[in-house]
Amino acid sequence: MQLLDNVWGYEFFGDESTVTVHVRRLREKIEPDASKPTYIQTVWGIGYKFDVPE
Numbered sequence: 862m863q864l865l866d867n868v869w870g871y872e873f874f875g876d877e878s879t880v881t882v883h884v885r886r887l888r889e890k891i892e893p894d895a896s897k898p899t900y901i902q903t904v905w906g907i908g909y910k911f912d913v914p915e
Contacts, residue, residue, distance in 0.1 A: 884909055
């Protein structure tokens, strides 16, 4: 919800899966293998985190 509120605002009336779709599209663009993400990690019950592997 924090991403939705910060990006689209509290008045956003769309579907919560909007964030999931955008994260998937970002992964397709930046990940070497979008099915095994290394940069945008899902943290179950929390949301997402951006991680740069060393």
